[in-house]
């Protein structure tokens with residue numbers, strides 16, 4: 409994005425607990441341990457009325473809105489309405505933070521290049537749901553999370569940053585999900601900072617960081633490269 413003196417404007421979409429949202433709130437307020445995010449959360453939008461993340465937004469004094477998908481007759485109508493609400497905030501970056509909806513191609517194309525997602529697997533492995541159980545069932549030694557640009561293909565857009573965690577012998581889906589979340593909270597605001605500082609963009613369907621085309625799994629997270 410074009411860098412100006414104004415902090416970048418973020419719109420964050422959630423459906424649930426909002427722990428990733430919290431990592432953005434913390435990073436926008438100062439260094440959350442992985443570096444500061446020079447941005448402002450203009451609005452948080454949930455498609456579910458009972459999403460705990462709405463409370464987190466309220467507590468942080470951030471405008472929060474519920475757009476209940478059940479109030480619409482079709483996916484297309486919901487996405488069109490959601491898109492209008494997002495656009496009214498004129499965001500530089502739209503962040504899917506546990507937003508559990510399949511998005512229409514029209515919606516994705518409306519925000520393409522400034523729409524990012526975090527997915528709890530080492531993409532391209534395990535797109536879709538139940539990622540932790542699938543990694544356990546497969547006997548994998550590692551799991552993790554991937555931040556990627558969103559394209560119309562479900563969980564298929566170009567990867568930006570990927571973090572791995574070990575799978576332990578006594579893990580179940582809950583314990584593994586908790587371990588993966590700890591790295592999600594580090595990598596997601598870090599990617600947003602790359603974007604907001606003009607270092608990251610999507611061009612011709614590829615993720616480009618510091619003028620380098622990223623490979624299929626994006627940059628590998630290490631404590632040194634998140635800034």
Ligand code: GAR
Pocket residue numbers: 422423424425426427428429461505506507508526527528536553589592
């Ligand atoms: C996170 O693990 C995120 O990666 C996942 O939902 C969780 C939301 O947690 N997203 C997806 O599965 C998207 N396909 P949070 O509400 O505590 O941030």
